[in-house]
Amino acid sequence: MADKHTYFDWVYEVTKSIPAGRVTSYGAIADYLALGSARMVGWALNQAHSQPDVPAHRVVNHKGELTGRNHFTPPSRMQELLEREGIVVENNRIKEFETHLWIPSVHLADLDIDLGAD
């Protein structure tokens, strides 16, 4: 990573760390980074199209709604990917959201993520 790490990169790293079959919220990522705010995370993911390794479909808002699906191609792609992971989506909302919720600041606490370790 010779490139300068911007806020986007941090969000990408955390998002890529989300296990399959799990989802997280923008606020959870923002809380883990302890930087910016949830809006910054969503804004960063908006540019995640440049990063094919970033499973942005696993990031939803705190209501469990697939708010970013409109940025996928096609929009239904986001729900399709989630269901492929075994997540049930109903009315653009994740069923048992809190059950599938994966909080980096908790589950990733012991992980040796390379945030700045590069």
Add this chain to the structure above:
DNA sequence: ATTGTGACATACG
């Protein structure tokens, strides 16, 4: 330096 923008979160009623 200033302004506009945004895939959100929280508080309150």
Add this chain to the structure above:
DNA sequence: CCGTATGCCACAA
């Protein structure tokens, strides 16, 4: 749960 209001802050022009 719903609607409204306000805070949030990195980045591009």
